Amino acid sequence: MLQLDRSETRHRPAEAQRVYVYGIIREEEGGERPNVPPLEGLAGNPIRIVANDGLAAIVSMLEPRAAGAPFEEDLKDPERAKSLILDHHRVLRQIIDDRTVLPTRFGALFADDRKVVDALNEHRHGLFEALERVQGAREWGVKIFSDRSVLCRHLGEESPAMRAAQRELAGATEGRAFFLRRRIAQLSEEEAGRAIAQTVEASRRSLCDVARADAAMKLQPAGVHGRADEMVWNGALLVAKAADARFFALIGELLQVHAPRGFHYETNGPWPPFNFADCRLGVRENGCSNGA
Amino acid sequence: MVVRTARDDELALADLLDRALYKGVVLWGEATISLAGVELVYVGLKVLVASYATSERFRSAARSGAS
Numbered sequence: 217m218l219q220l221d222r223s224e225t226r227h228r229p230a231e232a233q234r235v236y237v238y239g240i241i242r243e244e245e246g247g248e249r250p251n252v253p254p255l256e257g258l259a260g261n262p263i264r265i266v267a268n269d270g271l272a273a274i275v276s277m278l279e280p281r282a283a284g285a286p287f288e289e290d291l292k293d294p295e296r297a298k299s300l301i302l303d304h305h306r307v308l309r310q311i312i313d314d315r316t317v318l319p320t321r322f323g324a325l326f327a328d329d330r331k332v333v334d335a336l337n338e339h340r341h342g343l344f345e346a347l348e349r350v351q352g353a354r355e356w357g358v359k360i361f362s363d364r365s366v367l368c369r370h371l372g373e374e375s376p377a378m379r380a381a382q383r384e385l386a387g388a389t390e391g392r393a394f395f396l397r398r399r400i401a402q403l404s405e406e407e408a409g410r411a412i413a414q415t416v417e418a419s420r421r422s423l424c425d426v427a428r429a430d431a432a433m434k435l436q437p438a439g440v441h442g443r444a445d446e447m448v449w450n451g452a453l454l455v456a457k458a459a460d461a462r463f464f465a466l467i468g469e470l471l472q473v474h475a476p477r478g479f480h481y482e483t484n485g486p487w488p489p490f491n492f493a494d495c496r497l498g499v500r501e502n503g504c505s506n507g508a
Numbered sequence: 509m510v511v512r513t514a515r516d517d518e519l520a521l522a523d524l525l526d527r528a529l530y531k532g533v534v535l536w537g538e539a540t541i542s543l544a545g546v547e548l549v550y551v552g553l554k555v556l557v558a559s560y561a562t563s564e565r566f567r568s569a570a571r572s573g574a575s
Contacts, residue, residue, distance in 0.1 A: 237535060294552040298521070301528050301553075309516065321532035323546070335535045346533065357523055433526055440522045452527075467511045475509055484514040484523055490531035 235266070235332055237324040238274040238307045239317040239488065240343055243267045255310055258303045268333045271343055274311065275332060278325060291323075308488040313457075316351050318343065319488035350492050353428055353456045356485035358467065359441065360419060360449040362412050366478025368404045371411060378403050415479055416449045419470050426463045427453035431491040445480060452491035525553055 236258050255263040257276025266273045291297040304322050311317050326332045336343065372378050378400060385396045424430055433450040441447050455463045464483070471481045514520065529546050 240533065240535075291549045292552065294549075297549045298553055301524065301549075304528055305524055319528075319532040321530070321534050322528040324535050339535060343533070436522060440520075464511070464513070471509060471511050481511050482514070483511055484519055486515075487527060488532075490527035493531070493533045 233277045233279060235275050235326040235329060236278045237320050237326065237332060237335075238263075238276075238304060239311070239319045240336070240347070241265075241272050241274065241311070241315050241317050242347060243270050243272045245315055255307055256303075257307050258300055263307060266329045266332045266336075268336050269340070271336045271340065273332050273336060274307065274317070275329075276307075305488075312354050312486060312488050316347060316353075317488050318346050318350060318493040319490050320493075346493050349429070350454060350489040352458070353454050353489060353492075354486040355489045355491055356427075356453050356455055356463065356483055357433075357487065358419075358423065358449070358451045358453055359436075359447055359482045359484075360416055360451075361441075361443055361445040361480040361482070362408075362415075362448045363445040363478035363480070364408055367408050367411060370477045371404060371407045372400075375403065375407055378407070411477065412448050415474055415477070419474070419481075420449070420451065422466060422470060423451070423453055423463070426459050426466055427455045429454040429492055433491065443480075445478070452487075454489055454492045521553075525550060 238257070257263045258278055261276040261278070263274060263276050266275050291300070301322050308317060308319050326335065372382065381396050381400045381403065385393055385400070388396055420430060431452045433452055435447045435450050438444075438446070453463070467481055467483060471479075474481075529550050
C-alpha cells in the first residue's frame with residue numbers, strides 16, 4: 217500500500233493533461249487517511265488522491281491524446297472506449313473491498329486538481345449523504361430467469377380453470393377443442409405473467425431483508441445474457457460486506473423454492489455501488505434517489 | 509443446484525456498460541462526456557459486444573506496479 221502525503225496530492229498538471237476522476241471516498245475512514253494501492257489508472261498513469269476538507273477524489277492524469285477535446289472523439293473507437301471503461305472499473309474494483317467508494321459515472325474529466333476540489337466543495341453535502349448511504353456496502357447484481365414452458369406446465373397442473381378446460385378438452389368435438397386449446401393457451405400466458413411478477417416481487421422483498429437497498433436495471437435480451445430462458449428481473453442490491461454470507465445463503469434458498477417452477481437465479485459482482493450513487497450532482501431538476 | 513456467481517474475472521461486459529455509462533455519481537467537469545457522447549460510446553460498444561459469440565466476459569484483475 218502506498219501512503220500518499222497530502223502535500224503530494226495537489227499539483228497542477230503539465231499543460232494539456234487533464235485529471236480523470238474514478239470515485240469519491242472520505243478523506244478518513246475508521247481514523248485512517250486514504251490509502252491508495254499502487255495502481256495504474258487510465259492509459260497507465262498512476263492513481264493518486266485529491267483530498268479536501270473531509271472528501272477525497274481518486275484520480276489519475278490523462279494524456280492529451282486521450283484527453284483531446286472533445287473526449288468523445290477518442291471514444292469513437294470502440295476498442296479504445298472499451299479499454300478505458302475497463303480501466304475505470306478495474307481501479308474502483310481494487311478499492312471497494314477496503315474502502316467505501318462512490319463510483320463516478322465513466323467520463324469525468326477535469327482541467328486540474330483545483331477544479332476537482334471545486335467540484336468536491338460544490339457538491340459536498342450530496343456527496344456526504346451518498347457516502348453515508350453506501351457506507352461499508354458493495355453492489356451485487358441478481359438476475360432472475362424464467363423458463364416459461366416449465367412454468368406453464370406447472371401452472372396447468374395447479375390452476376383450477378386450466379384443469380377444467382383440460383378435462384373438457386378430452387371429450388370435446390373438433391370445433392370445441394379448437395376453442396378450448398386457444399383458451400388454455402391464453403389462460404396459460406396470463407397465469408405465467410402473474411406468476412413471474414409475483415415471484416420477482418417476492419424475491420425482491422426477501423432480498424431486501426438482508427440488503428440495504430435495491431434497484432431494477434433494464435432487462436437484457438437473450439443475445440446479451442446468453443441463456444435459453446427469459447430474463448425477468450435484472451436487479452442490483454446494496455449489501456453490507458458483513459451481510460454477504462447471509463445474502464448468498466438467501467439466494468440459495470430462493471433458488472430451491474422457485475426452481476421447480478422454472479426460475480433460475482444468477483448473481484454477479486461485487487460492483488462499486490454504481491446503482492446507489494446515481495445522483496446528478498449539480499443538475500437541479502434531478503434529485504438524488506436511493507437507487508434508480 | 510447452485511446459484512452461479514460471476515466474479516471479477518468472469519463479469520459480463522454488458523453488465524459493466526449498464527453501470528459505468530448510466531449509473532454512478534455525475535460530477536460535471538468541463539470535459540465530462542456528454543449524454544450524447546455516452547449514447548455514442550454505448551452504441552459503438554454494443555456493436556462490439558454483439559460481435560462476440562456470447563456475452564463477453566472481461567478481466568478486472570489488478571495491474572499493479574505503476575511508478
